[in-house]
Amino acid sequence: MLKLNLLSNQLLDIKFTMMRKDIIFLFVLLLNNTFVFCQVEKDKPADNYIYPPNSYNNYEGLTPKESWDIHKAAYIKQLKSKGSTGEEYDKSLLEYEKQKEEFLTQVKEQNRIAEVQREKDDELRKQHAIQREKDAELRKKSQAWREHSEDILIKNITLSNKSNGSKPITFDVPTKTTLYIGVRAHIRSGNVSIEIFNPKGIKEGELSLKYQPNSNENSDGPEYTSGALNKTISNTDVGEWQIKISSQKSNGNIAMSVAQSIKPTVDE
Structure with missing residues (x-):
């Protein structure tokens, strides 16, 4: 019985030694392959x-x-x-x-x-x-x-293509002063002319507009042709001034204002 136990232990030792050698061999082989792979990548x-x-x-x-x-x-x-x-x-x-x-x-x-x-x-x-x-x-x-300055005239006029003209707009200037005249016009048809005359009948300013259709197809709302006149007149003639509006098949509106100086400004 004792001999059998000794023989069994020897066989186990031999088997364990062989397994350890196999493991060491596999580990060395793995290290070698890894080194070769890395060397190839390094040299690439x-x-x-x-x-x-x-x-x-x-x-x-x-x-x-x-x-x-x-x-x-x-x-x-x-x-x-x-x-x-x-x-x-x-x-x-x-x-x-x-x-x-x-x-x-x-x-x-x-x-x-x-x-x-x-x-x-x-x-x-x-x-x-x-x-x-x-x-x-x-x-x-x-x-x-x-x-x-102070306002002496503020007027808004609607233009209709049914009429070709309107009564002149007048305002009185009692003393020599400086006038500030502003006119804004927007039309969507025809043409219009706005003229300013002093008491002697001499033209002091003019704004003429002719409707030009907007070529922009992406524009929204009504199409207008717009214009403006800003006029400063110093040492004005005393008397009745006139603003005459002449239109031909024009549809739109005009806004105008006239102010007079009440005391000399820095520029004057």
């Missing part, structure tokens, strides 16, 4: 191709040539990593270098367009500045007029 050349630059900016202070040289250096490094040598290397580099002139020409054109755009932007800024000054001056004058 990159598939990414270094293209010549197709645009340029000088955010980093680089000239176009410096930008090209950086791309070229990266391309040379890629060729060497792929193992390109001799004739193959020279041919690839030559083909790459052929695109240099195209790139520099493109940069030159890009800079030209940018310069033209800068000039346009500068001119636009100047125009906006001038317009802001004009608007500020107009607001200043309008405020002065409101503070130093």
Whole structure:
């Protein structure tokens, strides 16, 4: 019985030793395969191709040539990593270098367009500045007029294409003063003429409108042709002034106002 137990233990030891050897062998084999796989991946050349630059900016202070040289250096490094040598290397580099002139020409054109755009932007800024000054001056004058004038006529007239004229609108100017006359007209047919005459019958201003259909098909609502007349008349003639309206098949409306100075303004 004792011999059988000893024999059984020896067999178990032998079996355990063989299993341990098999495990060590498999572990070594696994390590070897992993090393070979990693080595292949490490030696495999990159598939990414270094293209010549197709645009340029000088955010980093680089000239176009410096930008090209950086791309070229990266391309040379890629060729060497792929193992390109001799004739193959020279041919690839030559083909790459052929695109240099195209790139520099493109940069030159890009800079030209940018310069033209800068000039346009500068001119636009100047125009906006001038317009802001004009608007500020107009607001200043309008405020002065409101503070130093009073209304002597405010009238709204509706035009009908059934009538070709209307009775002249009159207003009286008792003393020499400054008049501020404003006329706004909107018509959707025909044509209209608005004339301003002083007491001597001399024409002081005129607004003529002829209806022009709007060619914009996307416009909403009625189509109008509009116009305005703003007139400042200093040292006016005393007496009855007239505003004459003549229309031909015109449909629309006219708004007018006349104010007179009640004390000298800064400009006067």
